[in-house]
Amino acid sequence: MSNVVEITDQNFEEEVLKSDLPTEVDFWAPWCGPCMAVSPIYDKLAEEYDNFKFCKINVDENPETATKYQVMSIPMQMFFSDGDKVDELLGAVPEQIIRSKVGEVIQKFPTDERGRLKVILSSWIEHNKQDSEKFKKWLQKAQELKNYAVYSSLLKATGEMEKANESLSQLLREL
Amino acid sequence: MENLVIAGSGPAGLTAAIYSARADLSPLVFEGPGPGGQLTVSHEVGNYPGLEQPLSGMELMSRFRKQAEGFGTRFESAAVERVANDDNILKLQAGDKIVETRALIIATGAQARRLPIPSEKKFYGRGISGCATCDGFFYRDKKVIVVGGGNVAMQDAVFLTRFASKVTVVHRREYLRADPIEVQIAKNNAKIEWMIPYIVEEILGNDLVTGARLKNTESGETVQLECEGIFAAIGHEPKTEVFKNVVETDEKGFIVVQPGSTKTSTDGVFACGDVCDHEYKQAVVAAGQGCMAAMEAERYLGIRE
Numbered sequence: 001m002s003n004v005v006e007i008t009d010q011n012f013e014e015e016v017l018k019s020d021l022p023t024e025v026d027f028w029a030p031w032c033g034p035c036m037a038v039s040p041i042y043d044k045l046a047e048e049y050d051n052f053k054f055c056k057i058n059v060d061e062n063p064e065t066a067t068k069y070q071v072m073s074i075p076m077q078m079f080f081s082d083g084d085k086v087d088e089l090l091g092a093v094p095e096q097i098i099r100s101k102v103g104e105v106i107q108k109f110p111t112d113e114r115g116r117l118k119v120i121l122s123s124w125i126e127h128n129k130q131d132s133e134k135f136k137k138w139l140q141k142a143q144e145l146k147n148y149a150v151y152s153s154l155l156k157a158t159g160e161m162e163k164a165n166e167s168l169s170q171l172l173r174e175l
Numbered sequence: 176m177e178n179l180v181i182a183g184s185g186p187a188g189l190t191a192a193i194y195s196a197r198a199d200l201s202p203l204v205f206e207g208p209g210p211g212g213q214l215t216v217s218h219e220v221g222n223y224p225g226l227e228q229p230l231s232g233m234e235l236m237s238r239f240r241k242q243a244e245g246f247g248t249r250f251e252s253a254a255v256e257r258v259a260n261d262d263n264i265l266k267l268q269a270g271d272k273i274v275e276t277r278a279l280i281i282a283t284g285a286q287a288r289r290l291p292i293p294s295e296k297k298f299y300g301r302g303i304s305g306c307a308t309c310d311g312f313f314y315r316d317k318k319v320i321v322v323g324g325g326n327v328a329m330q331d332a333v334f335l336t337r338f339a340s341k342v343t344v345v346h347r348r349e350y351l352r353a354d355p356i357e358v359q360i361a362k363n364n365a366k367i368e369w370m371i372p373y374i375v376e377e378i379l380g381n382d383l384v385t386g387a388r389l390k391n392t393e394s395g396e397t398v399q400l401e402c403e404g405i406f407a408a409i410g411h412e413p414k415t416e417v418f419k420n421v422v423e424t425d426e427k428g429f430i431v432v433q434p435g436s437t438k439t440s441t442d443g444v445f446a447c448g449d450v451c452d453h454e455y456k457q458a459v460v461a462a463g464q465g466c467m468a469a470m471e472a473e474r475y476l477g478i479r480e
Contacts, residue, residue: 032309033215033233041252060312070383072313072404073300090300094208095252096270 003046004039007057009064017083019053022109024102026056027066027076034092035075041095045102051111052102077101081109082119177203177276179472180267182255182418185212186458187448188282189239190465191472195280196246198473203276204243205269207254211236212284213411213449214458218308218334223458235458255283260421263443278443278472281418281430282465285411285449285456290322294378298405302384307331307406311338314404320345320387322375323408329357331408336366343400345370347392370400378405413450422446429453437468445472 007015007025016023026042028035039056046054059066059074069078069085079087079101086109089101109119179195181188184206195202214220217232226235244250253270258279260266267274287305289295295303304310307321311334319339321332324346335342344361349372351358361367372392379386379399386401413428423431423440430439430446437445447464449456 029309029312031218031231031312032306033211033217033231033236034209034306034309036233037210037215066313070301072302072383073304073306073310075309076300092209094254094270096254 002043003054004042005053005055007055007062007065009062012057012062012065015053016055016080019080021051021053021111022079022081022086022105023053023055024105025078025080026054027059027069027071027074027078028056029058029060029074031060032074038075038092038098041098044095045098049102052106079105081105176264177274178476179203179278179280180205180255180265180274180276181280181282182267183207183212183282183284183448183450184210184240184250185214185236185282185284185448185461186239187284187450187461187465187468188212188280189236189243190462191280191282191447191469192243192248192465193239193246194466194469195472196243196248198469199247200469200473200476201247201249202280203249203251203274205255205267206250206252207283210252211240213287216306216308218330220458256417258418258421260441260444265421265443278476279445280437280465280468280472281415281422281439281444281446281450282448282461282468283414283418283450284461285413287407288410288412290375290378290405290407290409292375292378298378298380298384301382302380302403303378303405303407305407307334307408310404310406311335314339316340317403318343318401319404319406320375320400320402321406321408322346323410324348324351324353324371325408325410326353326357328408329353329361331406332361332367333364335404335406336364339366339404341368342366343368343370343402345373345375345387345389347374348372370398373398375405411449411456415450418444427453437464437471443472443475445475 005015016025042054057065075092077089078085087105179200179202181191181202181204184204192202192204214232215236219229220232220235221229255267255269257268265276265279315338317339318341319335320343321328322345332342332344370389373389374392375387376390377388384403386399388397388399390397415424415428415430421441422444425431430451432439432446432451437447439446445468447468448461
């Protein structure tokens, strides 16, 4: 029995977007030779990693998710963290490359509370100052993580952006 | 120290594995990217002897593998990345493994050639595909282009008519290299249109492919064609890059073997299948050469005179 979680259009949000772990999704189909050739690699990796979630979705039976993420070529592996697609690997690539990609994603998107807050804060400071939707999501996450110092700083940030960025940068250094 | 390492897991590599495992050489196969080789993307194999009913390439190759495994072949999924020849001992690096072996069979095959257009890379997986059987599904009721004039191009075009609303075959010259039977099947298909003699000069689109600019290779005239998918079937090139420092290759990158043999320019190194096959590129030919390589390696290792 494989540890790779079978995903459907129905449970994609629950299992992937709301996953607490960084997650890999293998878009595959039974008629795709290269897909069948790489799937044992994912079975093997899923046995090894306990800080990473491996999923697969049959595009033939679940076309909605494939369409949503504009999958036009399989095997396609997409990587998700905190509800966002963060990376992808196209084609039947060797195990070594999959391993290093998984390692990269784990490093970029840590699973411990401090690590996740770091990611949230640095993304906000560096890239997404204007994206209020994203910001609200992160606010909620800080709240869920019960880190009230961060939560209140984030709240302040919704008011005065310049000041808030300063204090967030400070907080990031302290984390 | 290994007796025999086989690089590649297509019909050539796995036949070499079957023969050498039965000869008690306990071969180690590095499967490389795309275990099972090029045949695994073939939707239906009808010309391999012994198949009363056609099989998918995937199924056929999984039978090869089981047979090789049954006789004691060991498998590693990594690809051979580096080779050095140290006084007739071959040192290989594959992934995080370093292996020494007395004999090496190179059966890494060939890979599909990609369209020589700068934007091809950007659109790969966004409308450009190298595998019609894998990706045809995503082009239901869409228009697609197949580039090429060989058997694979004809088969891909016919296969894609199951999904696409229109398939246009684009080929650079009047002559089609494909077998007459394959051409006939494609010509009889009402969903297939022909743009000959044209090449794809540019891929159009922002994020996804929306069309292609075609150029007439005789008049130079260009036309734009709307399409959401482009499938290239313009031949293959041998995957021999990592072996060039240990064996002689020709100007096209094929490994040079002695006529009627799989022996390369280096003792103890043998080559079989599409890495040295200019001409046929057939699973049954690759398998035959794999058998030759195993027997020649066995003789080289002196286990049987």
